[in-house]
């Protein structure tokens with residue numbers, strides 16, 4: 450594993466007032482990895498994603514993205530870095546006043562990299578990529594199902610052809626069939642596009658299907674950072690509950706059966 454890390458967190462400390470959320474997070478993510486971040490509610494998973502993309506500043510420590518420090522990079526360098534990742538927010542975060550095509554085209558218009566004709570073509574391409582129909586382009590977010598919202602948000606996250614994709618609870622709120630279909634789509638896109646992926650999830654099915662490594666957040670630090678089969682052996686109450694509780698056992702049995 451000699452490739453330079455896509456993401457490198459060193460000694461990250463996060464504090465909101467008196468609430469110490471992270472107390473020394475170290476983690477490196479190599480190109481092409483799919484890392485699942487798990488942890489109890491409030492353990493700071495979403496906040497860690499926000500640090501990675503520069504939306505929140507840690508109180509101490511360093512966050513490097515593609516080898517550059519987000520905290521000390523110039524505004525131009527930050528803009529260049531922002532084009533290299535896409536983020537799927539928890540509820541999709543679509544603009545409710547824009548239709549599907551306008552939502553997907555938004556990053557392209559914002560960055561000024563494409564003409565209107567190119568944007569139309571790229572939007573059509575991204576719609577197909579997330580397995581939506583051309584006719585869906587004119588729908589408004591309020592007219593979409595939960596699964597469609599996730600697909601449109603994913604198409605928007607991929608609009609600028611990023612190398613890194615961050616997914617916050619990608620399957621939350623989807624029924625088991627839609628969830629499995631969305632996971633299959635993410636997996637096929639990850640392989641086809643060679644993406645590095647970081648995902649926050651509570652769902653063992655999602656994690657078992659996608660993750661090359663699992664990072665477990667707890668007690669303000671990374672309790673374990675290893676492939677799933679090694680994570681399962683870690684003797685920690687949260688890890689044992691999460692993976693060996695009823696739902697976890699089912700999910701792992703299904704994934705071992707080659708589902």
Ligand SMILES: Nc1ncnc2c1ncn2[C@@H]1O[C@H](COP(=O)(O)OP(=O)(O)OP(=O)(O)O)[C@@H](O)[C@H]1O
Nearest residue numbers: 465468470488489490491492493494495496497649
């Ligand atoms: N902007 C903020 N201001 C104050 N406190 C915050 C802020 N963002 C997060 N927190 C606090 O930081 C802690 C971690 O929040 P975060 O949303 O990162 O947790 P999480 O692990 O993603 O939780 P969940 O699984 O419930 O979504 C929580 O205690 C939360 O209340």
